[in-house]
Amino acid sequence: MVSKRIQKALLGNSAIRAMFVEGKAMAEKYGAENVYDFSLGNPATPAPAALNDSIRDLLDEADKKGAAGSLELHGYMENAGYKDVRETIAANLNKRFGTAFDDHNIVMTVGAAGGLNIIFKTVLDPGDEVIVFAPFFGEYRQYAANFDSEIVTVNPDLKTFLPDLNDFEAKITEKTKALIVNTPNNPTGVIYKPETMEAIASILEKKQKEFGHDIYLVSDEPYRELVYDGNKEDFLTKYYKNTIVGYSFSKSLSLPGERIGYVVVPNEASDAEELIRGIEISNRTLGFVNAPSLIQKAVARCLDEKTDVSFYDENRTMLYDGLTELGFTCIKPEGAFYLWVKSPVDNEEEFVEEGKKLHLLMVKGSAFGCGGFVRLAYCVSHETVKNSLPAFEKLAQVYGLK
Amino acid sequence: MVSKRIQKALLGNSAIRAMFVEGKAMAEKYGAENVYDFSLGNPATPAPAALNDSIRDLLDEADKKGAAGSLELHGYMENAGYKDVRETIAANLNKRFGTAFDDHNIVMTVGAAGGLNIIFKTVLDPGDEVIVFAPFFGEYRQYAANFDSEIVTVNPDLKTFLPDLNDFEAKITEKTKALIVNTPNNPTGVIYKPETMEAIASILEKKQKEFGHDIYLVSDEPYRELVYDGNKEDFLTKYYKNTIVGYSFSKSLSLPGERIGYVVVPNEASDAEELIRGIEISNRTLGFVNAPSLIQKAVARCLDEKTDVSFYDENRTMLYDGLTELGFTCIKPEGAFYLWVKSPVDNEEEFVEEGKKLHLLMVKGSAFGCGGFVRLAYCVSHETVKNSLPAFEKLAQVYGLK
Numbered sequence: 039m040v041s042k043r044i045q046k047a048l049l050g051n052s053a054i055r056a057m058f059v060e061g062k063a064m065a066e067k068y069g070a071e072n073v074y075d076f077s078l079g080n081p082a083t084p085a086p087a088a089l090n091d092s093i094r095d096l097l098d099e100a101d102k103k104g105a106a107g108s109l110e111l112h113g114y115m116e117n118a119g120y121k122d123v124r125e126t127i128a129a130n131l132n133k134r135f136g137t138a139f140d141d142h143n144i145v146m147t148v149g150a151a152g153g154l155n156i157i158f159k160t161v162l163d164p165g166d167e168v169i170v171f172a173p174f175f176g177e178y179r180q181y182a183a184n185f186d187s188e189i190v191t192v193n194p195d196l197k198t199f200l201p202d203l204n205d206f207e208a209k210i211t212e213k214t215k216a217l218i219v220n221t222p223n224n225p226t227g228v229i230y231k232p233e234t235m236e237a238i239a240s241i242l243e244k245k246q247k248e249f250g251h252d253i254y255l256v257s258d259e260p261y262r263e264l265v266y267d268g269n270k271e272d273f274l275t276k277y278y279k280n281t282i283v284g285y286s287f288s289k290s291l292s293l294p295g296e297r298i299g300y301v302v303v304p305n306e307a308s309d310a311e312e313l314i315r316g317i318e319i320s321n322r323t324l325g326f327v328n329a330p331s332l333i334q335k336a337v338a339r340c341l342d343e344k345t346d347v348s349f350y351d352e353n354r355t356m357l358y359d360g361l362t363e364l365g366f367t368c369i370k371p372e373g374a375f376y377l378w379v380k381s382p383v384d385n386e387e388e389f390v391e392e393g394k395k396l397h398l399l400m401v402k403g404s405a406f407g408c409g410g411f412v413r414l415a416y417c418v419s420h421e422t423v424k425n426s427l428p429a430f431e432k433l434a435q436v437y438g439l440k
Numbered sequence: 441m442v443s444k445r446i447q448k449a450l451l452g453n454s455a456i457r458a459m460f461v462e463g464k465a466m467a468e469k470y471g472a473e474n475v476y477d478f479s480l481g482n483p484a485t486p487a488p489a490a491l492n493d494s495i496r497d498l499l500d501e502a503d504k505k506g507a508a509g510s511l512e513l514h515g516y517m518e519n520a521g522y523k524d525v526r527e528t529i530a531a532n533l534n535k536r537f538g539t540a541f542d543d544h545n546i547v548m549t550v551g552a553a554g555g556l557n558i559i560f561k562t563v564l565d566p567g568d569e570v571i572v573f574a575p576f577f578g579e580y581r582q583y584a585a586n587f588d589s590e591i592v593t594v595n596p597d598l599k600t601f602l603p604d605l606n607d608f609e610a611k612i613t614e615k616t617k618a619l620i621v622n623t624p625n626n627p628t629g630v631i632y633k634p635e636t637m638e639a640i641a642s643i644l645e646k647k648q649k650e651f652g653h654d655i656y657l658v659s660d661e662p663y664r665e666l667v668y669d670g671n672k673e674d675f676l677t678k679y680y681k682n683t684i685v686g687y688s689f690s691k692s693l694s695l696p697g698e699r700i701g702y703v704v705v706p707n708e709a710s711d712a713e714e715l716i717r718g719i720e721i722s723n724r725t726l727g728f729v730n731a732p733s734l735i736q737k738a739v740a741r742c743l744d745e746k747t748d749v750s751f752y753d754e755n756r757t758m759l760y761d762g763l764t765e766l767g768f769t770c771i772k773p774e775g776a777f778y779l780w781v782k783s784p785v786d787n788e789e790e791f792v793e794e795g796k797k798l799h800l801l802m803v804k805g806s807a808f809g810c811g812g813f814v815r816l817a818y819c820v821s822h823e824t825v826k827n828s829l830p831a832f833e834k835l836a837q838v839y840g841l842k
C-alpha cells in the first residue's frame with residue numbers, strides 16, 4: 039500500500055522519462071538508427087578526457103598513501119563536501135565572474151536536483167509559494183511539493199519566451215518565498231540577458247519591501263556553460279542579493295549519471311550563515327549526506343574543462359534551420375540543447391502522436407506547463423538530426439505547412 | 441530567513457556530527473595522537489584493493505569505446521540504476537541468501553540514507569507512525585519527519601538490548617505504517633537472532649490482520665557483513681513478507697563518502713510492483729535521480745569483496761575487555777563497530793564531559809533515544825584503542841569504579 043502522494047505520482051509520472059522508455063522500446067523494434075529520439079536531456083558529447091585522467095590520478099595518489107589514502111578518497115567528509123574542493127570551486131568562480139566567495143559559501147551536492155531540494159528544505163515552510171516562469175522543468179513542481187509548497191506559474195511572452203514581467207509582479211504574494219530562474223532555459227534555450235535579470239531583481243526588491251520578508255531567487259544553472267552566438271556565461275548573484283545558486287556538472291562535463299554539483303550562498307544574502315548551515319543540515323537529513331566523494335575531487339581538477347559545445351551548436355543550427363525551412367515555428371535557442379517548437383495544432387499531444395508515427399520522439403509542452411509547444415532535445419548525434427529531417431518534412435506535410 | 445523546520449534543526453543539530461567537529465579541533469590543539477575520538481562511524485579499514493582496480497578497469501574499458509564509453513559510464517540510466525548492475529546484485533544475494541530476486545527487485549540508491557528516505561516517501565502518509573527500537577540511529581527521526589510522520593520508540597530490554605516485545609506490541613496502532621530494524625545494531629552492536637526476528641514478524645502479522653493494513657518492516661542493513669564470533673550474515677526478507685531492505689556499501693567496502701547502496705523489494709511484499717515504481721519515482725523526485733553511475737558499476741564487481749573485519753574484531757576485543765576490566769558495564773558487541781557502555785552516573789552527558797577532559801570522545805546515549813549510556817565507535821586505529829585505555833582508567837577512577 040503506497041502513500042497517497044505516490045499513488046497520485048504513479049498515475050502521472052514524468053512524461054520525459056516515459057518517452058525515454060518508449061524510445062528505447064522503439065529503438066529495439068525498428069533499429070536505433072530509424073528512431074529520432076529527441077526526448078531526454080542526456081548529453082551526447084563525451085566527458086573531457088581530463089575527467090577520467092583525473093580519476094586515475096586520484097586513485098594512484100590514494101594507493102600510494104595506502105590505507106589513509108583510501109579512507110580520505112572514499113570516506114566521509116564534512117556534509118558540505120571536501121574543504122579543498124570547495125576552496126578550488128570558490129576561487130574558480132571568483133576568477134571567472136569577479137565574485138568573492140570562499141569555501142564556506144559552497145556546499146557540494148548530489149547534482150542540481152539534490153541542490154534545489156536542500157535549498158527548498160532550508161527556505162520553504164508549508165503553504166509557501168515558489169514562482170516559476172513557464173515553460174519550466176516539470177520536476178520543480180515535485181521539488182516544491184516535497185516541502186508542502188506549491189508552484190505559481192508566470193506566463194511567458196509568446197514571442198520571446200522571456201517571462202511576462204507584469205504577470206510576474208502580479209503573482210507575487212505574501213506567501214511567495216522563492217522564484218526559480220533557469221537560464222539558459224530548459225525547455226526553450228532562451229537566455230535571460232542582463233536587462234531581464236535587472237528587471238526581475240528590481241521587482242523582487244520592491245516586493246520584499248512591500249511584504250517585509252525575504253524572497254529568494256534560486257538560480258538553477260545546469261546549462262551555464264552551454265551558450266552560443268557569442269553569448270556570455272553569466273552568474274546571477276550580481277543582480278540580486280538574495281540569490282542562491284544550484285549548479286550541476288552534468289552538462290558542462292557530460293556526467294549526469296555521477297550526480298555532482300554545488301550550491302552557492304553569497305555572504306550578502308540575508309541570514310547567509312543560517313542559510314549555509316541549514317543547507318548543510320538538509321543535505322544530511324534528506325539522505326544525501328554528502329556529494330559523492332571521488333567525483334567531488336575529480337571535478338575540482340576539471341573546472342576549466344568543458345565538453346564540446348560546438349558539437350551541440352552544429353545540431354542547433356541544423357535542426358533550427360531545417361525545421362524553420364519546413365514551415366515550423368521555432369524559438370531560436372541561445373543556449374542549452376533544446377529547441378522549442380510551436381505545435382501546428384493547439385493540442386500538442388496530437389502533434390506528438392503524429393510525430394511518433396514517423397519515429398520522431400518529442401516531449402509535449404504541457405509537461406513544462408506550456409501547452410501548444412513541444413521540446414526537442416538535440417543532444418543527439420549529428421546523424422540523428424540529419425536523418426530526422428525527412429521525417430520532419432513528412433510531418434510538415436501532414437499539417438500542410440509547406 | 442530559514443524555514444521553521446530548519447530553525448529548529450539549527451538549535452539541535454546532530455550530536456554525532458558536532459562531536460566530529462569538536463574532535464577535529466581537539467586533534468589540532470593537542471595532536472591527533474593524544475585525542476581518542478570514538479565519535480563517528482567512519483570506517484577505519486581501507487576499501488579492498490579490488491575497488492580502485494575495478495574503477496581503473498571501468499575507465500580503461502570506457503576509454504577504449506570512445507565517446508559511447510564515456511556516455512555509458514557517466515550518463516543517465518534508468519532511475520533504478522543500471523540493469524546489469526541490478527542483475528548482478530540480485531544474483532549475488534540469491535547465491536548468498538537463497539532468495540529469488542531479479543533486477544526489477546533492486547533499486548540502486550544514494551547510500552542507505554537515500555534508500556530509507558525514498559522508502560519512506562513511498563509508504564508514509566502525513567500522520568503515520570514509524571516504530572523504532574531504542575536505542576536507534578537518531579537520523580531516523582529526521583527521515584520520518586521529512587514525510588510528516590513521527591517515530592514511536594520501543595523500550596529495550598536493558599540487559600540484552602533486544603527490543604521489549606511486549607512494549608513493541610503495545611505501541612503498534614492504527615497509524616503504524618512501518619518498523620525500522622537495524623541489525624547488527626547501531627549503537628549497541630547487538631544482532632537480532634532468528635528467534636527474535638520470528639517473534640517480531642509474528643507480532644507484525646497479527647497487527648496487520650488486526651488493523652487491516654500493511655505494516656512494512658524496513659531493514660536498515662549497513663552492517664550486514666560486520667559480524668563476529670561466528671555469527672552469520674542474515675537477510676530479513678525470509679522472516680516477513682512485507683520487508684523492504686535498505687543496504688549500503690559504506691561499511692562493507694569502506695566507501696561511505698561515495699554514497700552507494702540499494703533497496704530490495706521482494707515480490708511477496710503487498711503491492712510489490714507499485715512499491716518498486718514508487719521507490720523509483722521517489723528516487724527521482726526527491727532529487728537523487730539515480731545512484732552515482734561509475735561507483736554503481738564498480739561495486740557490482742566487488743560483491744564478494746569485504747573490508748578487513750578482523751581489524752574491527754581486534755579493536756572490539758581490546759576495548760570490551762579493557763573497559764570491562766576497568767569496571768565499566770558494556771554490552772558485548774556481536775556485530776557493527778560500536779560499543780555500548782553504561783554511564784556510571786544517570787546523566788550520561790556529565791560522563792561524556794568528564795571523558796572529554798581526558799580527551800576521550802564518546803557520544804551520549806540520548807542522541808540514540810536512550811539516556812544513561814554512551815556509544816563508542818571503535819572504527820579507529822589499534823593504537824587509538826590501546827592508548828585510550830590509560831585515559832579510561834583515569835575515567836574509571838573519577839567514578840570510583842575500581
